[in-house]
Amino acid sequence: MIKITIKEAAEILNADYFGDKDKLICGVSIDSREVSENNLFVPIKGLTTNGHNYIASAIEKGSIATLWNIDEPNPPTDIAVIFVNDTVIGLQKLAEAYRNKLQTKIVGITGSNGKTSTKDITAGILSQKYITQKTLGNYNTEIGVPYTLLSLDENCEVAVIEMGMERAGEIEFLTRLVRPDIGIITSVGLVHIDNFDSIEDIACAKLEIVKGIKNDGLFIYYGDDELIQNTVNNTEIKNSIKRQTFGENRKNSLWLKEFKEDINGISFKISDDGCSDFHMEMLGKHQALNALAAILAAKELGMTYEEIKFGLSKIEKTGLRNEVLKIKKCTILNDCYKSNPVSIKAALDIFELFESSKKVVVLGDMLGYREMSEDTHYNVGRDLSAYKIDELITIGEMAKYMAQGARENTEIKSIIEFDNKEQATQYISKYLAVDSAILIKGSRFLKLEEITNTLKQL
Incomplete structure (x- = not known):
């Protein structure tokens, strides 16, 4: 500090x-x-x-x-x-002065989805070789980032800093403050679209990260996304900054060669070391892709694959993301940190691994979609047709459009709408005595984790 x-x-x-x-x-x-x-x-x-x-x-x-x-x-x-x-x-000026004093290597991470998990994975790997610190919780704003910088110890060798944004210009400010040696963009999606005219504008705002990357630094991004690639091609990036990509496509610097998962975690092979498996006690193919970005950063900082593999077993995960909890006879997938169509699909893909006699999905309002909100919520409900769900429970005014989309496009037999989480909690409590699995997903503002907190006390 x-x-x-x-x-x-x-x-x-x-x-x-x-x-x-x-x-x-x-x-x-x-x-x-x-x-x-x-x-x-x-x-x-x-x-x-x-x-x-x-x-x-x-x-x-x-x-x-x-x-x-x-x-x-x-x-x-x-x-x-x-x-x-x-x-x-x-606070920001003090952080800037302290950052300039530190000899710490910094990995800066942004993205519409996946930045916190990528932060946790990267820090877990790097901690096996270096004195490593990371952004705690969700301190990723114009207040949280300088606070994180000021919390770094003078002997910290590597720091992993998460940078969030709601508006254009925020990533540029944060990246110039952080001055990362390695910058990562995990994804671009329709998050905070109410503050932008288009998803293309969101992509441009995320690309602001390159303005702060140090000379001879490394820029890592998700290479399978055509929007990101086009934005990179149209963005002025210093020639001294190296570029590497990750994804499933073979054109990437590092690509996902094989992938397996079960309820206990994931295993995968990568293009650069295809002979052995990497293991993580996390769920979802998106976490394997997040790990690829972390691996590229670790390799840039001189780590071996043996060190990386060991680090993947030492990840300290930030809460409220894909937490699996057992309460009496009910298994809950608690994923309440944020909600958007991409993260809902990722959670549903994981929920498919759960086996029980009753599968219940609880979805709350998604925030920040302006005039697109009704259609966006409806489409989420429509797309539930791809999953095995016995009951859909929605919470909130906009989530009613999810219920409508599900009624008109799926075979889900029971669809119930609630105005608030208290009503939903009272209804859901009956499943604690039943062999059941429940996915709970909603925007951070709704604090749907309070459902699980209440159920634990019953």
Whole structure:
């Protein structure tokens, strides 16, 4: 984590301050509940909460200094205070200065789907050879990325940083802050389409990652996607940046040669080392493809295939993605981090592996599709015809169009609509006493993991 005196921090920010200039800040916190001893507390002013209101809690937990918006009243007097026009910009400037100081190699990852899993896989592999840190949870925004950078230890050899976006320009900002040695694009899809005019614009926004990749760095992307390839061809990329691709097509730098899976995980062979299997305790062919991107990054950083194979067995997975839980007689595939047509299909493909006398799919609203929302939800319901499903349960207003699509295009016998997750949870609870399998999938905003949390208590 960053270690810096109060005076040094104020000089980086060109800011006025009061307090002991020689006192040493050890780490940064943006949440008063997670403050550690000698932290710099950075209060964030959001739409619904204002971090400045929690300064007393931060001090009680051990904060010795705080950034403070100059237009906020009542700054504390018992710790050091650094006055800034905007605490978020202050956080970003500190992160930029710290990044420039670090000798850490950084792998930066973005994509409409798969970036978090690719982050986890890449970090798992690299940790077998290097002191490795990664983005924790979903800290992948203009606040989360600088917070992650400031959390890196000075002896960190490799960091894996996830970069998310909702609008054009955000990846360019983050990649220039992170300055990755290796940049990865996992996919491009209709995510946050309400902020873009077309999927082509989304692809261009994702390609902003190349603007921050260091000279002589490596750009890795999913080569089977024609949209990504066309966007790459039409994007100005420095000649010093190398390019490699992954996918199922033989034209790629690394391609998936064989693939097998069961409920316990996946096995696959790759084009560059086709004699032996790679194993992962993750589910879905998309995870094998994510692993290919991670393998290319690991090879670039000098790892052997033996080290890579061992690393694939040591992946620490981020929660709420394809978690398999057993509650009484019911098996639940809990995949509640986000929802879009691509991730729903991936979850359904995995759910096909589950065997039980009753298979139930619970789908919630997908957010961010604007005038396309009704058709997009309807098409998801229509496409359920490709899967063995005994009952479909939908949650939310837009998800009713999934139910309509399923009624008009599938043979699912029972289709039930609920307005909220509480109603759905009460109904689903009867399956705990039955040999059943349930897939739960919805946008992060809905917090559908609360269904499983409630069921665990029954």
